[in-house]
């Protein structure tokens with residue numbers, strides 16, 4: 001059995017049979033506001049703060065300073081982890097940086113700078129925007145896959161979807177990745193926003209096959 005890496009969320013670790021398989025490359029798929037950033041940030045934060053594992057968080061959808069100050073409101077002080085050399089937060093949110101090859105080179109350099117054990121890319125969708133066609137997309141993700149497998153780095157790669165996304169297999173990233181965690185939200189009949197999480201795929205391990213409800217609080221994602 002693979003050694004496990006905690007997600008930072010105990011109930012999600014249980015759903016995964018003890019955590020993510022070490023070195024797994026997992027896509028976190030969800031619609032706007034579903035908690036993708038909070039899930040990935042907690043994975044990097046707890047990895048460093050609780051387990052002493054180095055990590056890289058790549059901001060492509062929001063600027064680094066906005067990310068850092070938002071995360072402080074959940075009690076996750078990334079600035080301190082960066083100062084101590086445990087974490088690197090990469091700001092690739094600016095238009096010109098979206099040239100995907102150069103962004104990829106910066107990610108690879110950051111991984112080697114801190115000898116990263118964990119990586120979060122927020123988001124892979126944004127990283128791919130700079131690529132002209134599916135062949136280039138597949139090429140980039142394959143190179144990324146090879147680099148991550150070589151270092152045994154465990155990774156969460158965020159994919160953005162529309163509301164009510166349910167057509168797994170329409171994005172090539174879903175096939176290349178070792179696992180898929182899907183965050184969904186919908187409105188109940190009484191008009192309440194309801195959130196559900198499922199582990200849709202996780203190579204090399206058994207995992208929870210039931211959909212679980214979750215809430216978002218000032219502690220981040222909490223599975224019910």
Ligand SMILES: Nc1ncnc2c1ncn2[C@@H]1O[C@H](COP(=O)(O)OP(=O)(O)OP(=O)(O)O)[C@@H](O)[C@H]1O
Nearest residue numbers: 030031032033034035036037038039061216217218
């Ligand atoms: N303290 C809180 N209490 C309740 N809900 C919260 C709290 N903080 C955030 N949320 C909810 O979490 C959502 C933001 O989560 P997050 O930024 O992780 O989503 P996301 O999936 O990354 O969104 P995007 O696709 O826009 O980047 C908010 O839209 C809000 O609904």
Ligand SMILES: [Mg+2]
Nearest residue numbers: 036037061122
């Ligand atoms: Mg986000």
